[in-house]
Amino acid sequence: MNVAPALTFDRVTVRYERGTAPVLEDVxxxxxxxxxxxxxxxxxxxxxxxxxxxxxxxxxxxxxxVCGTPVGRRTAAEVREKxxxxxxxxEDQLLFPRVIEDxxxxxxxxxxxxxxxxxxxxxxxDGLGVGKLAEWPLHHLSHGQKQRVxxxxxxxxxxxxxxxDEPSASLDPPGKQALARLLGGxxxxxxxxxxxxxxxxxxxxxxxxxxxxxxxxxxxxxxAIKRTWAMD
Amino acid sequence: xxxxxxxxxxxxxxxxxxxxxxxxxxxxxxxxxxxxxxPALSAPGVALIAATTAAWVAACGLPVRTARxxxxxxxxxxxxxxxxxxxxxxxxxxxxxxxxxxxALAAPWDILLHGMAGVLVAGATISTLTGSDLRSGLxxxxxxxxxxxxxxxxxxxxxxxxxETKRVAAAIAVRGASGSGRAAxxxxxxxxxxxxxxxxxxxxxxxxxxxxRGYAEADLRVFGQRAVGAADAGVIAxxxxxxxxxAALRWRWL
Numbered sequence: 001m002n003v004a005p006a007l008t009f010d011r012v013t014v015r016y017e018r019g020t021a022p023v024l025e026d027v028x029x030x031x032x033x034x035x036x037x038x039x040x041x042x043x044x045x046x047x048x049x050x051x052x053x054x055x056x057x058x059x060x061x062x063x064x065x066v067c068g069t070p071v072g073r074r075t076a077a078e079v080r081e082k083x084x085x086x087x088x089x090x091e092d093q094l095l096f097p098r099v100i101e102d103x104x105x106x107x108x109x110x111x112x113x114x115x116x117x118x119x120x121x122x123x124x125x126d127g128l129g130v131g132k133l134a135e136w137p138l139h140h141l142s143h144g145q146k147q148r149v150x151x152x153x154x155x156x157x158x159x160x161x162x163x164x165d166e167p168s169a170s171l172d173p174p175g176k177q178a179l180a181r182l183l184g185g186x187x188x189x190x191x192x193x194x195x196x197x198x199x200x201x202x203x204x205x206x207x208x209x210x211x212x213x214x215x216x217x218x219x220x221x222x223x224a225i226k227r228t229w230a231m232d
Numbered sequence: 233x234x235x236x237x238x239x240x241x242x243x244x245x246x247x248x249x250x251x252x253x254x255x256x257x258x259x260x261x262x263x264x265x266x267x268x269x270x271p272a273l274s275a276p277g278v279a280l281i282a283a284t285t286a287a288w289v290a291a292c293g294l295p296v297r298t299a300r301x302x303x304x305x306x307x308x309x310x311x312x313x314x315x316x317x318x319x320x321x322x323x324x325x326x327x328x329x330x331x332x333x334x335x336a337l338a339a340p341w342d343i344l345l346h347g348m349a350g351v352l353v354a355g356a357t358i359s360t361l362t363g364s365d366l367r368s369g370l371x372x373x374x375x376x377x378x379x380x381x382x383x384x385x386x387x388x389x390x391x392x393x394x395x396e397t398k399r400v401a402a403a404i405a406v407r408g409a410s411g412s413g414r415a416a417x418x419x420x421x422x423x424x425x426x427x428x429x430x431x432x433x434x435x436x437x438x439x440x441x442x443x444x445r446g447y448a449e450a451d452l453r454v455f456g457q458r459a460v461g462a463a464d465a466g467v468i469a470x471x472x473x474x475x476x477x478x479a480a481l482r483w484r485w486l
Binding site for chain 1: 388
């Protein structure tokens with residue numbers, strides 16, 4: 001059976017306002033089901049915009065598909081059901097007062113019965129090492145704990161695609177290591193926006209590099225990216 | 233000294249905190265209305281306001297430290313009205329039939345008593361509710377869903393906004409705008425200009441996350457609600473009785 005790629009970008013251009021310079025320009029790449037890739041680039045290169053476009057949070061020209069479904073205004077809800085998204089700042093996506101409520105929300109709103117939803121959320125929190133925080137109010141958590149809770153909320157629906165925006169930002173070295181180990185152990189397809197090449201290399205082998213909104217490299221050699229950043 | 237905004241929510245440990253969330257909100261609202269309705273310029277009215285406030289604060293189990301913070305907040309808000317006394321004592325009193333100092337004292341006293349009672353009753357009610365209780369309580373009452381969703385989110389995000397405000401204020405201070413006099417005034421006036429873009433940016437990101445997670449479309453009742461029991465009905469009936477007594481004293485039915 002032919003499985004649709006988890007994510008495809010075909011000549012995608014994004015402009016925030018008509019007539020202005022594009023933030024993403026002519027971006028083309030594909031991510032196979034279960035494949036892991038790092039989306040690397042310096043600050044302002046368009047990484048976050050690309051992730052937002054993939055779930056229809058910003059408009060685009062060209063074609064984006066998530067698991068075969070084209071991304072558009074009408075299909076946005078269907079597309080988002082297939083994606084787990086970790087926003088750059090975890091506080092932005094934690095919308096409920098208690099940890100367990102936030103983690104369970106994704107499944108609850110899909111119509112899963114409350115007991116079952118809470119049990120799945122508890123399992124997701126356990127898997128990320130924050131199971132004991134389930135009843136805590138969110139404002140008592142550290143940044144790293146909030147990030148794990150946000151990730152649990154993204155994983156709880158077992159989506160076929162994960163889009164992670166700078167997941168290692170603000171984490172200490174042990175925290176980064178633990179997160180890399182955890183993400184490396186997942187079988188879902190994922191695109192991880194980061195400028196931390198070492199972190200990216202721990203999770204997958206493929207690197208898609210953005211510069212000025214264009215893909216300038218798509219391959220397996222982090223050295224090539226370092227050279228474009230003039231780090232070598 | 234001041235307790236953090238988020239830690240006040242759900243800190244009450246009194247018997248009222250064990251009622252269904254919707255009963256706590258409803259009873260708190262009725263008690264609040266009763267305290268504002270009872271006349272502050274008659275002895276029975278003052279007694280009713282004081283007794284009702286004290287009873288509700290005790291029933292909610294508002295922690296002493298938080299109660300003290302609310303009392304100080306109330307005093308800071310309403311005592312300055314007494315500064316108007318020299319103006320009021322010269323002019324005709326519009327709030328009471330008295331003249332001279334007695335008449336002038338009537339208006340600030342009215343504001344102080346009602347204001348303090350309002351602050352304490354609202355604070356005590358808040359202390360019986362966690363964020364989850366507030367959501368499920370409002371959803372069980374005839375309140376528009378969208379109002380509930382927005383209100384719950386505003387309260388939930390307040391700590392982040394307060395933290396952001398503290399960071400902005402600290403950054404302004406570190407960059408040389410601290411001190412007193414003109415420098416402090418400059419820091420104060422520049423705060424909104426620095427603060428507003430950050431808050432707008434944060435609101436933008438929050439809106440994107442809410443849209444992605446389907447927050448606006450979701451029926452928040454999925455989190456479940458608590459049924460109302462006999463104790464809830466009893467407390468609400470008592471609150472209604474107090475409200476009726478306050479109205480009777482106000483409009484001299486008694």
